[in-house]
Amino acid sequence: xxxxxxxxxxxxxxxxxxxxxxxxxxxxxxxxxxxxxxxxxxxxxxxxxxxxxxxxxxxxxxxxxxxxxxxxxxxxxxxxxxxxxxxxxxxxxxxxxxxxxxxxxxxxxxxxxxxxxxxxxxxxxxxxxxxxxxxxxxxxxxxxxxxxxxxxxxxxxxxxxxxxxxxxxxxxxxxxxx
Numbered sequence: 001x002x003x004x005x006x007x008x009x010x011x012x013x014x015x016x017x018x019x020x021x022x023x024x025x026x027x028x029x030x031x032x033x034x035x036x037x038x039x040x041x042x043x044x045x046x047x048x049x050x051x052x053x054x055x056x057x058x059x060x061x062x063x064x065x066x067x068x069x070x071x072x073x074x075x076x077x078x079x080x081x082x083x084x085x086x087x088x089x090x091x092x093x094x095x096x097x098x099x100x101x102x103x104x105x106x107x108x109x110x111x112x113x114x115x116x117x118x119x120x121x122x123x124x125x126x127x128x129x130x131x132x133x134x135x136x137x138x139x140x141x142x143x144x145x146x147x148x149x150x151x152x153x154x155x156x157x158x159x160x161x162x163x164x165x166x167x168x169x170x171x172x173x174x175x176x177x178x
Contacts, residue, residue: 001127002077005042006111007035007054012061013088017070025066027073034070048075051117053109055081059088068097078117080124080135082106093142096150100124102135119143 015038017030024030035042052058052071058081059067068091071079078098092099098119105124109115113128122137138146148154 001114002116003047003050004053004109004111004113004115004126005039005046005050006109007038007052007058009055009082010057010060011038011054012085013059013064013067014061016059016067017064022064022066025069027069029073030066030070031073031075034074043074046074046076049077050075051077051115052079053081053106053115054079055106056083058082058084059092060085063087063091065091065095068092068095072097078119080105080109080115080117093145094151096146096148096153098138098146100135100138102133105133105135108133119146 015035017034018037021030021033032043034046058079067088072095076097078100079092080100080102082103083101084092084099089099098117100117100119102124105115105126108129108131109124109126110128113126115127116125117123117135118125119138120143122135124133124135125131126133145151145154148157
């Protein structure tokens, strides 16, 4: 069972991971500072699989990929929100952070409630309040990216299956695409 960490509207990327920590892309180092300016206890108390539940426009602000990397590094199992900033939505998928758009769940779930997120089934369950919410399911292709751990692991796995090995790690003109 996952604990819900509930936040309001407009949680921006500068709050998710403050700019002073952008000198690294190490997930564990970023995780140690996730949400520290909004909720100093989050990084100290979050458990693997816990879920962030937020209002509208989660992840607004700058386009930094550090924000979903920090949350994933902290062990966040998913983010459920009324809506997501478009660039955060894409960055979350690219880095393998599961995200679920579900306004009813975001309005009803209370901080600390025990919840379950069924990505494939498109449901969010608040076990504490015995409520089930229909969420917008992610397309099958997007689910594949998230399940693989993000875009880069997905491409590498497909290349390996096709017998191309590390060839997929190079760009179209032979340059390294890391």
